[in-house]
Amino acid sequence: MSVAVDTGQSSHGAVAGASPQTDRRRRSEQWSRRGPLLPALIFTIVVTQLPFVVTLVTSFMNWNAYYPKERGFAGVTNFRRVLTNVSTRHAILTTIVLTATVVLVSLLLGMGIALLLDRKFFGRGAVRTMLIAPFLVVPVAAALLWKHALYNPQYGLFNGLLTSVWRLFGSNNPPQVDWITSQPLIAIEASLVWQWTPFMMLILLAGLQSRPLDIIEAARLDGASSWQVFRYMTFPHLRQYLELAGLLGSIYVVQNFDAVFTITSGGLGTANLPYTIYQTFYNAHDYGRASAAGVVVVIGTILIATFALRTVSTLFREESR
Amino acid sequence: MSSITQTGPIPATRAAAGAPRRPRRNRGGFVLGVTAWVVGLLFVLPILWMLLTSLHSETSAATNPPSLGAALTLQGYREFFGSATGTSPWPSLLNSITASVLSTILVLLLAIPAAYALSIRPVRKWTDVLFFFLSTKMLPVVAGLLPIYLFAQRARLLDNIVLLIVLYTAMNLPIAVWMMRSFLVEVPKEILEAASMDGAGLTRTLRSVVAPIVSPGIAATALICFIFSWNELLFARVLTSTAAQTAPVFLTGFVTSQGLFLAKVCAAAIVVSLPVLIAGFAAQDKLVQGLSLGAVK
Numbered sequence: 001m002s003v004a005v006d007t008g009q010s011s012h013g014a015v016a017g018a019s020p021q022t023d024r025r026r027r028s029e030q031w032s033r034r035g036p037l038l039p040a041l042i043f044t045i046v047v048t049q050l051p052f053v054v055t056l057v058t059s060f061m062n063w064n065a066y067y068p069k070e071r072g073f074a075g076v077t078n079f080r081r082v083l084t085n086v087s088t089r090h091a092i093l094t095t096i097v098l099t100a101t102v103v104l105v106s107l108l109l110g111m112g113i114a115l116l117l118d119r120k121f122f123g124r125g126a127v128r129t130m131l132i133a134p135f136l137v138v139p140v141a142a143a144l145l146w147k148h149a150l151y152n153p154q155y156g157l158f159n160g161l162l163t164s165v166w167r168l169f170g171s172n173n174p175p176q177v178d179w180i181t182s183q184p185l186i187a188i189e190a191s192l193v194w195q196w197t198p199f200m201m202l203i204l205l206a207g208l209q210s211r212p213l214d215i216i217e218a219a220r221l222d223g224a225s226s227w228q229v230f231r232y233m234t235f236p237h238l239r240q241y242l243e244l245a246g247l248l249g250s251i252y253v254v255q256n257f258d259a260v261f262t263i264t265s266g267g268l269g270t271a272n273l274p275y276t277i278y279q280t281f282y283n284a285h286d287y288g289r290a291s292a293a294g295v296v297v298v299i300g301t302i303l304i305a306t307f308a309l310r311t312v313s314t315l316f317r318e319e320s321r
Numbered sequence: 322m323s324s325i326t327q328t329g330p331i332p333a334t335r336a337a338a339g340a341p342r343r344p345r346r347n348r349g350g351f352v353l354g355v356t357a358w359v360v361g362l363l364f365v366l367p368i369l370w371m372l373l374t375s376l377h378s379e380t381s382a383a384t385n386p387p388s389l390g391a392a393l394t395l396q397g398y399r400e401f402f403g404s405a406t407g408t409s410p411w412p413s414l415l416n417s418i419t420a421s422v423l424s425t426i427l428v429l430l431l432a433i434p435a436a437y438a439l440s441i442r443p444v445r446k447w448t449d450v451l452f453f454f455l456s457t458k459m460l461p462v463v464a465g466l467l468p469i470y471l472f473a474q475r476a477r478l479l480d481n482i483v484l485l486i487v488l489y490t491a492m493n494l495p496i497a498v499w500m501m502r503s504f505l506v507e508v509p510k511e512i513l514e515a516a517s518m519d520g521a522g523l524t525r526t527l528r529s530v531v532a533p534i535v536s537p538g539i540a541a542t543a544l545i546c547f548i549f550s551w552n553e554l555l556f557a558r559v560l561t562s563t564a565a566q567t568a569p570v571f572l573t574g575f576v577t578s579q580g581l582f583l584a585k586v587c588a589a590a591i592v593v594s595l596p597v598l599i600a601g602f603a604a605q606d607k608l609v610q611g612l613s614l615g616a617v618k
Contacts, residue, residue: 033438033444035438037435037444040431040435040494043431043491043494044454044495047487047488047490047491048460051464051466051468052460052464052465054467055464055465055467058467058468116357119350121350121351121354121357122354124357126361129602130362132602132605133365133368133598134365134368136597136601136602137594138551138552138569138590139552139569140554140573140593141589142590148576148586150370154383155382155387155583157367160385160386160387161386163385164387194367197364199612202609206609241617248612251459255461258555261573274461274555277463278466278555278559281467287467294463294465294467295464297461301459301460302459302460304459305460308459309456313452315617316448
């Protein structure tokens with residue numbers, strides 16, 4: 001990753017033939033500007049960029065902590081093993097399905113809720129607060145809550161509600177579902193959708209509330225229907241917020257570890273790439289292969305991140321205009 | 322303020338738009354309001370259920386159908402804080418507090434000067450620097466895990482809270498720089514110019530002019546960094562074992578006991594989530610700005 005700290009050359013455009021004295025003053029003025037920035041910049045480079053360089057190097061090495069003598073250069077073997085291994089390929093697929101499902105469903109729900117919250121009604125503040133709450137439960141705690149208090153086949157809330165409803169209609173034979181075993185991936189996705197919908201809702205609501213309302217009111221007076229206003233005015237305005245919410249959400253959900261680790265421990269075919277890497281490294285101690293898988297995740301994320309950065313910079317340019 | 326939030330005379334138009342509503346729309350509005358309430362309640366239901374279960378005894382927590390009206394007790398909390406597993410949660414909670422608070426302070430100490438150099442008195446190519454910070458946030462944590470683990474092993478920093486503090490600082494620094502920059506650009510240039518004309522030095526300008534304007538922003542940034550550090554599991558799980566174990570790691574190891582444990586788990590989940598819920602509601606207004614890295618206000 002390139003770092004853009006300028007070296008040399010004045011910020012005010014070098015004037016040809018400037019005396020050495022003004023040159024020196026200009027340089028010291030630049031360093032006084034850079035000074036406050038440097039600690040944060042150097043810290044970030046050392047702590048976040050160096051490890052990735054090491055990971056990249058390790059991904060081309062034959063390195064398993066159980067066989068320390070066999071350490072050496074391995075070429076692309078690790079990558080071949082990662083990409084041909086059935087379980088890793090499955091993990092890549094799981095990661096894509098998990099991320100896409102969670103992000104799309106929470107975007108849709110978030111948009112619906114944001115539209116509901118955009119209008120005035122009694123207790124709007126309270127409803128907004130209730131809707132933010134799921135995002136503010138510690139992820140591990142949320143995963144435990146879904147696994148034990150909601151999904152548990154014997155006494156979880158979901159089966160409990162089924163029993164209550166069936167009893168209400170005089171049946172003593174309610175359907176009881178083993179939610180996690182029958183639909184492990186959906187079980188994880190549901191808990192994540194519950195946590196991420198508030199995130200999407202907040203960003204989309206901010207987008208909705210920045211609409212130019214006078215224009216919309218003018219369109220209404222000209223006889224535009226609610227659907228037309230939504231389709232041709234609200235939605236185009238909301239698009240960049242949808243993109244931003246979706247991309248930021250993807251970046252977080254791709255990395256999800258807590259829910260997979262807690263709800264299924266990666267079992268029942270739910271192991272995603274972060275969990276697989278964790279296992280390859282933590283249990284199997286195959287450093288080379290874990291690093292190669294890590295590089296694969298980085299490449300995948302860079303694809304999303306490029307779009308994300310572009311969206312952010314569009315918003316950013318509009319803001320600084 | 323940004324041009325995104327600043328869209329002309331919103332208040333006036335909103336008020337005007339509300340007034341001439343026809344009754345037909347009012348009924349629609351009522352239905353939509355009720356729908357919003359129902360959706361809100363559905364989303365908060367799992368949390369209410371968790372709270373109710375945590376206040377039940379283990380036997381009434383584990384019934385099917387659920388026993389809503391069972392007697393309330395603090396037994397679950399009592400067991401969480403002591404007797405149940407034989408291990409007290411306090412060391413983990415204290416570790417979490419230490420890691421979150423100290424890393425948040427470090428983040429602010431690094432981010433505020435950096436944000437200053439990217440807004441009020443910008444360096445050349447400040448946008449590039451800003452986007453460099455953002456790009457580090459987008460690289461998956463898991464890919465850097467192994468080198469960090471190996472380094473910690475060599476440096477004897479495994480199971481040491483200092484390592485977590487450093488990592489959480491790096492994890493939150495980009496968010497804080499972006500947030501703080503978005504607050505600092507809102508300081509009007511005229512005020513700064515006036516201060517320097519009146520002969521105020523840099524320190525005095527920062528302390529008496531800039532600080533009062535951006536202090537709500539600093540508070541919001543701090544709360545959001547605190548939340549992210551408190552929630553973190555992967556690093557803590559891999560890099561700590563007993564001495565530096567944090568609260569989320571403690572939670573993952575909590576459900577090992579035999580027998581009924583639902584009330585205890587719910588009590589544990591609530592206690593561990595409480596600081597985040599408080600911090601989150603305190604920062605509610607600025608939450609979007611933090612979560613979108615300052616891109617949306």
